[in-house]
Amino acid sequence: MAARTEHDERTDTSASPPPARRRVRHPVATAVSVFGELLITAGLVLALFVVYSLWWTNVLADREADRQGDTVRSKWADGPGALDTKDGIGFLHVPAMKNGEVLVKKGTDPKTLNNGIAGYYTDPVESALPWDDEGNFTLAAHRDGHGAKFHNIHKLKNGDPVVFETKDTWYVYKVYKTLPETSKFNVDVIQPVPEESGVKEPGRYITLTTCTPVYTSKYRYIVWGELERTEKVDKDRTIPAELR
């Protein structure tokens, strides 16, 4: 009986105080509570930033890239004429990356690349263009966010085809060397003759650069290819064998 009463009393004490405490709260308790809520808020904002970076920027960039790609294709369809490179010089097809076609435009500044496209270098080493007699066609694109066009760059192996499509020609490159990690200051990788990849002679090379490891920008991932052959675009834009 005595134990029973004690138990009842304890139940009472644990049930009644909270409302009382809520009514008259100590200032320190209020401060701690506000601080805690701010921390929770900061955590939620950071989580939202991740959603923004990895999902929303892709949505925006893919939309923009589709729009710009359509512009280029409709201009191409308007019949022959001078190669207009202002809206983009062509499309990169890398079957191993499974990312469809990537529009390529001039420049590697964030404004350009954030539209879900790949850019060819103008600085610090000027890129050659695929139709040049020799040189290195150097490209950069995002690994994550903003279209993430080079997300699967690590799937590329030696011998994989990298095809660049212009208005009138398919340029078929073959990957011959990959460099999974290098410093972002290593501009040697985009030299006209990229000796770091093991070649010594001038030739027609392609270099893909993006950041690595995924979700960070600590290092750069490099893939080199060499032109194997070119193919004229026919009336139906029949895709070359490498893309079938």
Add this chain to the structure above:
Amino acid sequence: MYGWIWRHLPGNAWVRGIIALVLVLAVVYALFQYVFPWAEPLLPFGDVTVDGASAGGAGAGR
């Protein structure tokens, strides 16, 4: 803080809930539309080139 906001919203629990939801959506919209695009270039997550110059202003060797 959130308790204070909740107590100062008008109406019954349903009305308050709807107003609170609208406020949350407004904040998320402001973050996605203005705050994150502003903050992103300041953070070193999106640099893909080897010039090194876009990475927080650190100059490349050349």
